[in-house]
Amino acid sequence: MKKPFIFSSLWCVLAGMLSAPAWANGEATYTAVCAVCHAQGVAGAPKTGDAKAWGKLIKEGQIPLTADGYAGVRAMPARGGKPELSVPEFADAVVHMANAAGANWKSPDAAMLKKIEQRIEKRTAAKK
Numbered sequence: 001m002k003k004p005f006i007f008s009s010l011w012c013v014l015a016g017m018l019s020a021p022a023w024a025n026g027e028a029t030y031t032a033v034c035a036v037c038h039a040q041g042v043a044g045a046p047k048t049g050d051a052k053a054w055g056k057l058i059k060e061g062q063i064p065l066t067a068d069g070y071a072g073v074r075a076m077p078a079r080g081g082k083p084e085l086s087v088p089e090f091a092d093a094v095v096h097m098a099n100a101a102g103a104n105w106k107s108p109d110a111a112m113l114k115k116i117e118q119r120i121e122k123r124t125a126a127k128k
């Protein structure tokens with residue numbers, strides 16, 4: 001009876017991967033857009049999986065961190081340099097990187113997205 005047990009647990013893992021949470025899409029955005037800088041820490045970018053660098057950022061909180069990154073901060077280009085990136089797409093990529101460094105963030109819900117958007121508006125207005 002050992003074999004079937006192993007197989008069924010394998011299926012559980014596979015099923016879990018297929019029904020991955022929405023922020024799993026953040027990994028695709030991350031790979032396509034953010035990894036070019038964040039994988040190696042180009043230009044002082046906080047390196048993905050660097051718990052020390054990300055620890056400070058994670059403490060800032062998901063709303064300000066997502067909004068500031070989206071609007072652009074210091075050497076971090078707005079929207080990761082990809083103007084067509086939406087706020088939810090960007091937010092999920094941030095979730096992916098934060099979680100890679102030990103956070104337990106989730107894809108923002110509508111209420112959080114609204115707060116992120118408000119902060120982006122403020123930051124963009126302040127820059128003009």
Ligand code: HEC
Nearest residue numbers: 033034037043044045046065068069074075076080093094
């Ligand atoms: C051209 C290189 C580059 C790309 C592409 C890039 N980043 Fe960054 N990012 C940086 C750098 C450099 C910093 C550090 C900014 C600083 O503190 O000077 C940074 C910082 C950040 C921060 C921390 C912001 C803060 O408040 O300190 C977040 C969040 C972030 N990036 C998210 C992303 C996401 C998500 C993507 C992809 C959608 C992305 N970045 C793509 C270079 C990049």
